[in-house]
Structures are given as C-alpha cells and as structure tokens.
Amino acid sequence: MRILAGGLNRAWLTVIGLVLLVLGVGWLLAASGLLASLHPALDQEAAPMRGASGVLDQPWMPAAMIVVAALLILAGLSWLVRQIPRKRQAPTLRFHEDARQGVTLMEAPVFSDAVAHDVEELEHVTAARALLRGSRSEPELVLRVAVNERADAQEVVDAISERILPRAVEALGVPFTDVGIEIVVTRQSRKSDRVRVQ
Template sequence: MRETAGKLNRGWLTIIGILALLLGVVGILLASGAAAGIASATGTGFEPAGPGETALPENAQSIFAPPVAAVILSVVAVVVGLLALAWLLAQLPKLHQAGTFRLNSGDNADGMTSCEPDVLSDAVEADVEQLDGVQAASALLRGSASQPDLTLDVGIDPRADVRAVIEQIHSSVVPDFETAVGVPLSRNAVLINVSNRPARDKAAVV
C-alpha cells in the first residue's frame, strides 16, 4: 500500500558505486605503478605519481590557503548535507492518497460538492469491519472522483472463511462504494492478513 523511494535509491547508489569503483581503480593503478605506463602508452603527456610518491602534487595544499576556499568548502558541505537529508526524508513511505473528491453532477455554477478521501475510506473500513470474521480493515483511496482506485488491507480471524470474506467485499462493500461515488472503481486490490489471535466478542447478535 505504501510506496518507497526504491528508484531514487537505486539511482544514487549506482552513481556513488561508480564513483567509488573509479577511485578504487585509480588508487590501484597509482599504487602498482601501472598508471605511469598507461599514461605514456596513450601519450597524454601527464605524469602520474609513482608508487613511492604522494598521489597529489606537493603544492596541492596551497589551493586551500586563500580564505575564500574555506567559505566555498563550507557552502559545498552544507549543500551535500542538505542533499543527504533530502535523501533520508525520501525514505519515508508515501501513500499517494487521492486529493479531495469533487462530486459535481453538472457544472460548478450552482456550487461544488467536495468530500475528503479520508471520509470515504472511513466509510469503506466501517463497511468491511461489519463482515463476519473481519477484525480490522484499512482502506486507501487513490485516483480521482471519476476514476477511483481502492486498496483494502483486511485483517481477519484465523477461523474466518477467506473466500467468503473476499466474496462479500466484492458483492457488498465495492458496490456500496460505487453507489456512493456514482462511478465504477478503476482498480480494486484486497490484501488479506490472517491474525494469529482469534477474535473474542463479548456479545452475540442473533
């Protein structure tokens, strides 16, 4: 029911992996002395450091000497930190719930009818929880008023008849919802979770 940032993670992990791999290859080439051979064979004119020398030129530290370098580095650090924080926040699962349902039969000249998706999903949950054997239900609405998409997560008693519950959802709960919104569901998914504890009622309806 929840969507995670799988695509974003795969993308950034691929980029970070490629960078780490390139740095590793460069390190191995410099440490083994193969980098000098490759540079001379390709004729780039660049002389890489040998295995006994430091990888960076001796005067490399001088680029950090000006005061502005500290400011630039601080800004870069803040940007990288914000990107890292945004990536971390992107890990929070998203429901992608539908927006407010506009239930107008004609034009909007006479006024608008609106209904929050939470109101509809609460009604569906209450409907499902009335079914025999159902302990709890959670409904998530996606799409729009003209093309609603309903996902149901139903917790049932271990002794309940799963097939009967699903049949009742399709024969009673879904038609009730479609009657209310006035359009057929574009997609309906039902997830059944069987509880490991049987329900105990304090009273019986005969």
C-alpha cells in the same frame, strides 16, 4: 499500501556506489603500478596528495567547503525526506457537475473510512484500512485487511468484491478504475472493542 521511493533509492545508490568503486579501484590500480605507463603522476611511488597543505591555505578554501557542505546538506536532506512513505490520497471529491447549481464535496477519508468500517464487519476480519486515490471520476481503491489465522484469504477477497465494492460504487456513483487488496494475517482473533463503564 503507501508508496516508497524505491526507484530513486536504487538510482542514487548505484551512482554513489559506482563513484566509490571507481575511486577505490583506481587508487588500488595506481598503487599496484599498473597505471604507471599512462602518466608519471600515476607511478606507485608518486605522491598524489602533494600540495595538500598549500591547497588548504588558499583563501577560497573555507568558502568552497561551505558550498560543498550546503550541496551535501541539500542532497542528504531531500533524499532523507523522500523516505517518508507517501499515501497519494485523492483530493476532495467533487460530486457536482455545475457549481452554479450547487456544490457537493466530500473529503476522501470520509469515504475510505466508511469502506474500511464496512470491511471490518466481514467474518474473520480483525481490522481494515482503506485509501482512495485518483479522483471522484477516476477512483482507485486500496485496502489493507488484517484477518485472523482461521480466515481463507480468497474468501475475504471474494466477500469484498461481491459485497463491499458494489456498495462503495453505489455511494461514489462511478466504478473504480482499479482495486488493490493487501491481506495481512494476524494471530489476534477479535476486533478491538472498547467498553466504557460509568
């Protein structure tokens, strides 16, 4: 129901994996002597890190390390933040045509919560969540419906299509562009109800 950064993850994992693979295999090829004919520095007895202490003693080294660390922090944090699933919920729904003659607004969760509540009234449904995406004129509905194990998924889908969606469209005033229904089966047989004894 929520959107994950699958494409971004796969792209960055490929890039980082390729860099590590080339470095590792390159070093092993040099160590085996296969690259010795290309350059004397690639001879297997050559010391590739010669002068490491000298580079470390350069006055610009701490600044360079701070810059590299800052870039790594930026990249790492932004990648980590992108792992948070996104809802891409619709903004406030605007029902009016001309604001000079009056304004009618509704927050998208008000509509989606009402639809979810409607779905929860269906037989065998134990819980439901709805999410409205797009806009009031181009609405897209995503439903996540938990049913008990005695339910037939297709029956629930049919009931949503025939009874819930027409009512939702009536409330919204325009047809949905697309509707997605994700069925989850749970062993829980009852809806959770609260009873308050006073």
